[in-house]
Amino acid sequence: MQRTNRYAALVLACCTAFTASAQNDDNSPAKLWNDLSSALPKRSSGGGKERNPVTLMGTVDWQKTTEEMGVLLGRSQGTPIEPYAMYYLATFQFNQGEIEAATGLFTGLKEQFPDHPLVKAKLVDGARSHVDAALEDCKREGDWLQRYPRKATKAPEIDPSRTVVLSLPKGDVVIGFYANVAPKHAEQFIKNVKDGVYTNTIVGRIQPDLAVQFGFKESEKGRITPSDPSKGTPPPIPFEFSKASHKRGSVSMMRNLGQPESHGTLFEIYLKEYPAEDFNRTVLGEVLSGIEIVEELSRQNRDQFEYPATTTFVKTARVAKK
Amino acid sequence: MPSAVRRGRPALWCLAVLLAAAVGRAQDPPKPPALPPNWSQMSPEEQAKWREEMKRRMAGRQDPPAGQSPEDRAKAMRDEKARTREEMEKALKIEAPADRDAVKATYVVGGETKEIKAGEFYDAYLRLSKFEERPGVPVTEDKVFEHLLTLAEARALGFDCTVEEFVAGDPLEKNATLKAETKKLWERQGITEELYRAYEIERRIAQKARDFHLNTARVSSQSVFDAYKGDRFTYRVQYVAFGASEIAEEMQKTPPAEADLLRFWNDDKGVQNQFRTPTTVDAEFVFFDQSSGGDGSADPASAASAVSYEEALSYYRRNKERLDELLTSEQRAKVQPTGKVDPSEIASPFDFLRPQIEKEIRASGRVRVAFNEAKSAPGGDLKALAEKYKLGYASFSKAERQAFVADPRFGLQIFGSLFNAEAGKLSGDLTTERQTQFFWRLNGKAASALPDFSTVKDRLGKAYYETAANGRAADAAKAARAELDAAVDAELKNEIDQRNTAADQNADREIKARNVSDQKQIDEIKARHRQIAQQQLTPVRNIAAGRVFDKIAQSKGWKVEDTGDFELQPARFGQAAPAEQPLAEARLAVVKSQQTLRSMPIGSVSQVVSDGGTKSHYLMKLAERKEPDFSKISESDYLRLRGQAERTVGQQAMSRNMYHELSRRMNLQTR
Numbered sequence: 001m002q003r004t005n006r007y008a009a010l011v012l013a014c015c016t017a018f019t020a021s022a023q024n025d026d027n028s029p030a031k032l033w034n035d036l037s038s039a040l041p042k043r044s045s046g047g048g049k050e051r052n053p054v055t056l057m058g059t060v061d062w063q064k065t066t067e068e069m070g071v072l073l074g075r076s077q078g079t080p081i082e083p084y085a086m087y088y089l090a091t092f093q094f095n096q097g098e099i100e101a102a103t104g105l106f107t108g109l110k111e112q113f114p115d116h117p118l119v120k121a122k123l124v125d126g127a128r129s130h131v132d133a134a135l136e137d138c139k140r141e142g143d144w145l146q147r148y149p150r151k152a153t154k155a156p157e158i159d160p161s162r163t164v165v166l167s168l169p170k171g172d173v174v175i176g177f178y179a180n181v182a183p184k185h186a187e188q189f190i191k192n193v194k195d196g197v198y199t200n201t202i203v204g205r206i207q208p209d210l211a212v213q214f215g216f217k218e219s220e221k222g223r224i225t226p227s228d229p230s231k232g233t234p235p236p237i238p239f240e241f242s243k244a245s246h247k248r249g250s251v252s253m254m255r256n257l258g259q260p261e262s263h264g265t266l267f268e269i270y271l272k273e274y275p276a277e278d279f280n281r282t283v284l285g286e287v288l289s290g291i292e293i294v295e296e297l298s299r300q301n302r303d304q305f306e307y308p309a310t311t312t313f314v315k316t317a318r319v320a321k322k
Numbered sequence: 323m324p325s326a327v328r329r330g331r332p333a334l335w336c337l338a339v340l341l342a343a344a345v346g347r348a349q350d351p352p353k354p355p356a357l358p359p360n361w362s363q364m365s366p367e368e369q370a371k372w373r374e375e376m377k378r379r380m381a382g383r384q385d386p387p388a389g390q391s392p393e394d395r396a397k398a399m400r401d402e403k404a405r406t407r408e409e410m411e412k413a414l415k416i417e418a419p420a421d422r423d424a425v426k427a428t429y430v431v432g433g434e435t436k437e438i439k440a441g442e443f444y445d446a447y448l449r450l451s452k453f454e455e456r457p458g459v460p461v462t463e464d465k466v467f468e469h470l471l472t473l474a475e476a477r478a479l480g481f482d483c484t485v486e487e488f489v490a491g492d493p494l495e496k497n498a499t500l501k502a503e504t505k506k507l508w509e510r511q512g513i514t515e516e517l518y519r520a521y522e523i524e525r526r527i528a529q530k531a532r533d534f535h536l537n538t539a540r541v542s543s544q545s546v547f548d549a550y551k552g553d554r555f556t557y558r559v560q561y562v563a564f565g566a567s568e569i570a571e572e573m574q575k576t577p578p579a580e581a582d583l584l585r586f587w588n589d590d591k592g593v594q595n596q597f598r599t600p601t602t603v604d605a606e607f608v609f610f611d612q613s614s615g616g617d618g619s620a621d622p623a624s625a626a627s628a629v630s631y632e633e634a635l636s637y638y639r640r641n642k643e644r645l646d647e648l649l650t651s652e653q654r655a656k657v658q659p660t661g662k663v664d665p666s667e668i669a670s671p672f673d674f675l676r677p678q679i680e681k682e683i684r685a686s687g688r689v690r691v692a693f694n695e696a697k698s699a700p701g702g703d704l705k706a707l708a709e710k711y712k713l714g715y716a717s718f719s720k721a722e723r724q725a726f727v728a729d730p731r732f733g734l735q736i737f738g739s740l741f742n743a744e745a746g747k748l749s750g751d752l753t754t755e756r757q758t759q760f761f762w763r764l765n766g767k768a769a770s771a772l773p774d775f776s777t778v779k780d781r782l783g784k785a786y787y788e789t790a791a792n793g794r795a796a797d798a799a800k801a802a803r804a805e806l807d808a809a810v811d812a813e814l815k816n817e818i819d820q821r822n823t824a825a826d827q828n829a830d831r832e833i834k835a836r837n838v839s840d841q842k843q844i845d846e847i848k849a850r851h852r853q854i855a856q857q858q859l860t861p862v863r864n865i866a867a868g869r870v871f872d873k874i875a876q877s878k879g880w881k882v883e884d885t886g887d888f889e890l891q892p893a894r895f896g897q898a899a900p901a902e903q904p905l906a907e908a909r910l911a912v913v914k915s916q917q918t919l920r921s922m923p924i925g926s927v928s929q930v931v932s933d934g935g936t937k938s939h940y941l942m943k944l945a946e947r948k949e950p951d952f953s954k955i956s957e958s959d960y961l962r963l964r965g966q967a968e969r970t971v972g973q974q975a976m977s978r979n980m981y982h983e984l985s986r987r988m989n990l991q992t993r
Contacts, residue, residue, distance in 0.1 A: 030490035037530075040537045042972060083480075084534070091538045095968075117480035121432040125987070130479075130538075137540050144543045148952045153961065181957075241958040279962040301654045303647060309654055 032072070032081040039068045040088070062096040083113045087130070094138065099145060103138040106131050156181045156244040156283070163288065164193050166214070167315040168203075168297065173269070173290035174320065175251050178283070181242035185253055185262060185284035188237050190319055197234065197265055198317035204266070205306045206298045210274065213254065214314060215266040222305040226257045227264035234264030237282070244283035246274040249291050252281040269294050361836065369835070416447045416463060429471060429988040431478045438470055446470055449521040452513050468981040471988050473524055476531030483526040488519060491526070532979050539971035541964060547952050549963045554950035556887045557919050559942050560871070562880045563909050564799040566937035570791035578786055580779065586786050587775050593785045597778050601770045602720040603740045606704045607732060608696070609714045609760030610689045629680045637679050638672050641754050645675050682754070688713060693752055693761045701746065704763060714760075720768070731758055740764050792937045799930045799939035802880065806927060806941075809870040810863050818859065825855035864926035871927050871943045883910075887948070891915040908936045919944055 041061075069092055073085040090105035110119050110131050117123075124133040156178035166173045177186035192198060202221065204213035227236040236256040246252060250270045253262035262282050269287060270277075271294065287294065301309040358364070358372065390398075419426075422441025429436055446469060451461045494501040508518070578586075587593065638645060649657065653674045656667055672679075683690075692711045696702060708715035718725060723737040733755040743749070743764045752759050811818065829851040833844055875882050883906075891914045903911075912933045922928065922944045931940045955963075977983055984990070 028486075028490075029484070030487040033487055033530075034491060037533065040533055042533075042536045080480075087538060091540060094540050117432075117478060121478050121480075123432055123475065123478060127433065134540070137542060140544065141540075141542055148543065150543075150960075153957065239958050239962070241961045243961070279965045282958075310650055 027075050027079065029079055029081060032076050032079055036072055036076075036081060036085060036088070039065070039072055041065045062092055066092040066096060083109055083116045083118055087118055087134075090134065094134070094141065097145070097150060099138055099142045103135065103142070106134045106138060110135075153243055154181055156242055158286070158288070159186065162186065162190060163320040164190065164317060165320050166198065166290075166317050168290075168293055169312060169315070170296060171290055171293045173293055174288045175285050176288045177285040178242065178244055181244060182240040182282055182284040184237050185240055185282055188234060188264065189253075189267070189284060192234055192265055193317045193319055195234075196317075198314055201314050203297060203308055203312040203314070206300060206302060206308060207306070208298050209271050209295065210298065211268045211270045212294050212298050213266065213268050216307075218311065218313075221307060221311075224254075224257060224263075224266065226259075229264075236261040236264050238262075240282045240284070241279050242283070246270050246277045246281075246283060248272050249287040250283050251285045251287065252277065252283045255281055271295050271298055357836075361832070366835075415460070416444065416466070419444055425993055427467065427990055427992040429474065429985075429990045431474050431988055436474065438467075443470070449517060449524070452511065452517065453521050464981045467990060467992075468979075468984055469524070469528065471981075471984040471990065472528045472531060472979055475984070475988070476527045479531060479534065481527050481530040481534070483523045483530075485519075485523075488523050488526070492522065532976075535978060536972060536975045539975040541967045541971055543952075545967040545970070546960065546963045549966055550952065550955055550959065551949055552920075554889060555920070556889060556946075556948040556950065557885070557944065558887050558946040559885045559913055559919065560882050560945050561885070561913050561940050561942040562802065562875065562882055563936075563938045563940050564795045564802065565905070565909070565939075566788060566791035566795045567905060569794050569798075570787040573787050573791055573794075577783070578790075583779055583782050583786060584775055586789065587778070587782060590785075590789060593782070593789070594772055596785065597773055597781070599768075599771050599773065600722045601741060602722055602768050603718065603737065603764060604720060604766040605718050605740050605762050605764050607714075607716040607718075607760050607762045608689065608692055608704050608708045609716070609731070609758050611714060611731070611758045629683045633683065634676055634679045635672065637683055637754075638675060642671075644754075645678065646671055648678060649674060682759075689752060689759045689761070693748075696748055696761065696763070700748070731755065732760060732762070736762075741767055788937065795937070796930070796932060796939050799932075799941060802874075802878070802941055803930050805874055805878065806867045806870060807863070809874060810866040813866050813870065814859075814863065817862065821855040821859055822852060825851040861923060861926070864928070865923050867927035868925040868943050871941075884945075885910060885913055887946075888914050890917065890919060893917050905936065909938055909940075912936055912938070913940060913942060916942065919947075 066089065069085060069089045073082065073089055076082045076085045086105055086109045090102045090109065093099075093105065094102040109116075113119055117129075119129055119131045122129055124130055126133075128136070157180050158176040159179035160176075162177055162179060164175045164177075166175065177189065179186040198215060200218075201214065202216050202218050204216040206212050225233070227233055229235040236259065237253065238261050244250070248271055252268055252270065254266040254268055255261075256263045267284075268281070269291075271291070297308070297312065300312070303309045361369070364372070419440035422439065422444070424440045425437045426440045426443045427438045429438070443466060447461060447466045450466060450469060454465075455461050489495045494504055505515070508514070649671060653669075653671075656669050657671055657674070688711045692707050692713055696704060696707055705715050705717070707713075716729075716731070726732065726737045727734060732753075736755075739749075740762065745764055745766050748763050749761045752761055826848065829848040832838075832847055832851075838844055838847065872882075874880075891911065893915050912931075912935070916928075916931060918928060918931075919942075924944055924947055926944055928940075928942045928944075931942065932938075933940070978987070
């Protein structure tokens with residue numbers, strides 16, 4: 001038994017030493033700086049030959065970003081990177097609305113690293129340090145949220161009870177709806193389908209591997225007619241922006257010709273991430289199956305309106321049976 | 323005189339006039355450039371320098387010396403351009419300092435003043451010029467300062483880059499072959515490994531700072547609310563409407579004199595157009611519509627069945643746009659190959675479309691035969707001809723343009739072709755519009771004409787009252803505003819006098835500085851400064867007008883309406899109100915859509931606002947503007963505005979690392 005225990009302790013010690021050394025390589029300052037930079041959601045354009053694009057458009061997934069930074073903070077304990085990771089994490093929590101957590105982290109940073117430049121150097125307007133300025137912002141934001149509390153923003157969820165099937169020449173495309181965040185859009189779309197609005201409409205503008213437009217009448221090829229209930233067309237819909245971002249498979253309603261509302265019938269299916277359209281068009285759902293059909297459609301030859309050179313019809317549109 | 327010359331005379335005259343104008347323009351001296359806006363603030367030395375520079379530039383614009391050829395002139399301009407570029411590059415080039423320890427500039431970071439030595443500055447310039455200079459984009463002093471200040475701030479924040487970090491992240495350190503090749507390139511460019519390392523380390527430090535500022539920008543609810551407020555303020559407005567309808571009612575009690583009506587008729591083109599008789603045509607069409615499904619072909623044995631190459635090509639050219647749409651994707655890929663194809667596979671659209679073209683021409687065979695017969699018997703019965711060949715027939719009598727828009731079988735442009743033809747003539751050839759082939763005959767036309775006043779004077783009353791009443795309403799509104807202004811002038815007399823005096827003093831200073839002696843220029847300068855003073859006074863006057871508004875409204879018996887609280891509506895741009903909407907409601911809608919309310923100070927009165935839809939002229943006093951209740955913001959609006967706020971703070975974070983922001987924030991003082 002004693003020999004077994006000694007043997008087990010030796011194995012455990014070796015494993016620990018091996019793991020520690022492996023971790024040390026993973027947690028070297030050089031590696032940590034690199035990982036920290038990769039974990040940042042936004043890149044600035046700097047001098048020199050590398051000019052990374054600025055990702056300012058669209059939304060940041062703060063939850064995911066916060067989680068990644070939390071892991072990095074754990075790894076950077078006791079290294080020069082730790083205070084920076086704390087500061088980043090606290091900021092991400094602030095931007096997520098977790099003011100108490102952010103305040104705790106900023107305060108912790110001030111207490112643990114009182115001589116660090118983030119705490120000591122008066123580099124912010126008003127002769128304040130970065131941490132002091134952040135704590136002031138936390139206080140103001142906390143007071144504001146007490147006056148105007150916000151409910152957590154709902155994540156978009158597909159409503160399994162309502163799907164629509166578009167029959168295209170090469171197959172069916174099934175669309176599901178985010179009825180919890182865009183209920184009016186979902187309602188209107190399904191009504192359009194039931195009223196036969198989309199049957200025998202043509203595919204509109206196609207942008208290869210980016211997006212395809214649907215819902216156009218053949219007689220109005222090349223034009224976008226505004227939604228106008230007085231002319232018997234479905235009415236426009238007030239925007240219903242949410243956390244749903246434009247990505248591959250997103251279905252979003254086109255805008256009603258420069259107005260601050262969605263068109264009543266015309267919609268687009270996106271084939272890749274396109275956050276520039278977030279908060280410009282309402283994402284009402286996503287393609288559940290058949291995205292490759294839309295992708296192939298986007299690669300057709302185009303005429304002068306950028307419509308498919310061979311007119312492509314939506315044969316039928318129907319609400320799928322549960 | 324030969325007829326060709328006679329016909330060409332108007333064109334020759336036009337050409338002569340254009341040539342004379344061009345020569346005249348060439349002989350005009352070049353106009354002197356406008357003075358820069360800050361002229362009066364410039365020192366005499368700066369003004370002299372500016373004048374010299376302008377003279378030099380103007381020299382390039384003067385007429386070439388006599389005898390200089392266009393080629394020489396072009397060469398002289400190119401040389402001047404190259405010389406200007408050389409001078410600019412020379413001016414921007416940074417020379418090695420005589421004394422490396424001399425202080426080039428000072429700045430403040432973290433409350434401490436620091437120095438940039440000339441040697442340090444020059445070394446940084448050398449590094450940046452080796453790695454960041456591009457053709458036509460030299461590294462300037464500003465760029466070097468931007469780099470050094472960014473580094474200083476980054477280091478003050480504790481950012482650094484160790485050699486280990488550099489080695490771990492540098493692609494050259496991981497790839498010996500790449501490093502060897504790069505070193506050869508460096509040798510030619512005068513770059514050493516040490517220089518590269520120093521530059522890369524600095525670049526990484528600066529990048530860390532930039533990323534830090536960009537990613538630690540906090541988005542506050544206050545910023546979202548500030549954006550929300552802009553569209554959601556609640557306004558309350560007191561307004562007076564001077565409307566045409568009230569005045570028209572009064573005017574109708576006294577019918578207008580004939581002389582007034584005649585003057586109105588002669589002056590108002592809009593009213594004339596209401597009574598103008600439209601342009602009309604009388605025309606007949608014989609056609610075959612392919613889409614009707616029938617067969618329009620002629621007897622196969624007839625000549626109309628044979629389609630020659632020339633005829634097919636001519637047909638294709640006339641209908642190219644429509645026919646090209648019929649090409650399939652596969653055919654289009656051969657017409658416009660995207661990759662390598664065998665030349666034998668490349669075809670023209672005409673090759674693919676020829677069968678369709680011949681089919682269409684043959685399908686219109688009967689129309690062609692009928693057309694030829696109509697040509698051979700001018701003035702014949704086209705209706706009978708259409709029946710004979712089992713073709714469609716349409717007749718239009720005194721038809722306006724709109725008739726052909728409502729019946730677009732023959733194209734929306736056919737009216738123009740008809741009106742430009744001679745009466746009694748057939749169309750020159752068959753025309754194809756979509757899937758209809760046709761020919762036509764114009765039997766008559768009548769140009770638009772203005773009826774005589776005597777025939778319309780009895781119908782002018784309504785238009786007269788509307789227009790005259792609207793004019794009087796506008797005058798009443800202007801008079802009301804003038805009343806307010808007069809009261810304001812009295813109240814603000816001292817301030818107005820003070821500002822006018824200051825304006826005159828500024829004008830005198832400018833006149834003296836520029837040494838102006840021409841009286842006309844002196845008057846212009848004085849008028850300009852007075853105008854600036856008036857513009858600065860406008861918001862002050864508008865607020866003062868608000869104070870006297872109630873008193874004057876009461877004394878004059880104006881009917882002041884109150885809107886109650888409302889949110890601003892989209893701008894209407896003079897849309898006519900719906901016919902069934904009561905006038906009071908329509909006027910309220912006009913006031914509620916005035917975008918100027920956003921920027922008006924509370925308590926101020928607007929200038930006269932005229933609206934064609936309600937034929938009314940308004941004076942509006944902004945009584946209240948309240949911030950919205952943020953708790954009522956919808957989720958959709960909140961997310962949209964928050965996204966916007968994120969973009970704004972991101973952009974602000976980026977601009978904080980630019981030279982102008984850095985130099986301001988760090989109080990850069992150059993020597």
